[in-house]
Amino acid sequence: MDDEKKAHSELGLPNPYLNSLDGDFLYHLGYSSLEARNGFTKDGVSHSFQDVKFVVMGGSSGRMRSFAEVIAREINHPVQTAEQLDIHRTDRYAFYKIGPVLSVSHGMGVPSITILLHEITKLLSYAGAKDAVLIRIGTSGGIGVPPGTVVITDKTFNGFLKEEHELVVLGERKVRPAVIDQELARAIQSSQSDARFQTVLGGTMCTDDFFEGQPLNLTPIDCNISQGRVDGAVCEHSDEQKMDFLRRAHSCGVVNIEMECTAMSSLCRLTGYKCAAVCVALLDRLKGDQVKIQEEEYKSFGMRPQSLVASFIKSRLSS
Ligand SMILES: O=P(O)(O)O[C@@H]1C[C@H](O)[C@@H](CO)O1
Numbered sequence: 220m221d222d223e224k225k226a227h228s229e230l231g232l233p234n235p236y237l238n239s240l241d242g243d244f245l246y247h248l249g250y251s252s253l254e255a256r257n258g259f260t261k262d263g264v265s266h267s268f269q270d271v272k273f274v275v276m277g278g279s280s281g282r283m284r285s286f287a288e289v290i291a292r293e294i295n296h297p298v299q300t301a302e303q304l305d306i307h308r309t310d311r312y313a314f315y316k317i318g319p320v321l322s323v324s325h326g327m328g329v330p331s332i333t334i335l336l337h338e339i340t341k342l343l344s345y346a347g348a349k350d351a352v353l354i355r356i357g358t359s360g361g362i363g364v365p366p367g368t369v370v371i372t373d374k375t376f377n378g379f380l381k382e383e384h385e386l387v388v389l390g391e392r393k394v395r396p397a398v399i400d401q402e403l404a405r406a407i408q409s410s411q412s413d414a415r416f417q418t419v420l421g422g423t424m425c426t427d428d429f430f431e432g433q434p435l436n437l438t439p440i441d442c443n444i445s446q447g448r449v450d451g452a453v454c455e456h457s458d459e460q461k462m463d464f465l466r467r468a469h470s471c472g473v474v475n476i477e478m479e480c481t482a483m484s485s486l487c488r489l490t491g492y493k494c495a496a497v498c499v500a501l502l503d504r505l506k507g508d509q510v511k512i513q514e515e516e517y518k519s520f521g522m523r524p525q526s527l528v529a530s531f532i533k534s535r536l537s538s
Pocket residue numbers: 277278279326327328356357358359429477478479
């Protein structure tokens with residue numbers, strides 16, 4: 220085996236340079252490869268990342284704090300308060316460890332989740348937790364599904380309605396396949412224990428903006444409207460163009476729109492980690508753009524992906 224292939228296979232990540240690093244500091248998480256391998260101490264107690272089986276991620280720090288306490292209760296973890304479960308070292312990402320579960324915030328959009336995914340998959344790989352599963356619990360705009368529906372993603376699309384993720388590396392456009400694990404998506408759906416809400420398996424479109432569209436200007440605007448809202452500070456497309464695009468997306472199987480899924484599915488495919496996206500729809504975009512949801516409803520909708528993923532993790536841990 221040549222040196223490059225050997226380096227790659229030792230860590231299990233597709234980067235031959237990693238093995239020659241003299242220690243790797245995961246700057247945005249605040250942990251080092253040494254701590255990933257050997258464990259770390261918090262409040263005088265030793266912890267390891269080697270036992271991690273699930274990494275649950277979501278945009279906001281409050282949601283991930285809540286999920287830390289939800290999953291602690293579900294799996295009867297000896298420690299149940301967010302303060303005790305909190306292992307954050309930087310203020311970039313909220314970070315909790317609940318036995319075999321990490322609960323981590325990822326911020327909004329592809330750049331923010333991408334940084335987390337690079338660092339968290341290195342952390343898992345250094346720790347030898349190669350079988351860990353990554354699950355995003357989020358909010359989204361539905362297309363043709365009622366608000367409150369929980370969408371478990373079975374296909375991830377970019378704003379061109381392709382199952383691809385695009386990025387610019389060294390001044391060149393790179394296109395990577397963005398495919399998601401079907402068996403995992405179905406297993407999450409079938410683990411639902413709370414029958415008070417609807418779930419659907421369906422396509423999720425990832426965009427680089429909540430309002431207009433992608434920053435890339437590579438195609439005519441009507442091919443690339445993305446979330447296509449007409450209520451941003453700037454809007455250069457018409458409401459009719461928006462509706463045509465949303466209907467076209469729906470006819471391709473897209474049932475919700477968010478801002479992270481193709482980055483996650485394409486990076487996980489390359490790093491070898493299984494991943495899933497479980498997002499509640501806050502509105503039906505075929506009926507409007509404004510998210511006018513009341514606070515109580517927002518809170519209860521936000522708990523749905525948490526409840527579903529907690530049931531899934533509980534069932535996996537007890538099987
Ligand atoms: O996980 P969250 O609720 O942050 O996911 C969606 C996609 C964007 O990050 C954000 C836009 O409101 O919500």
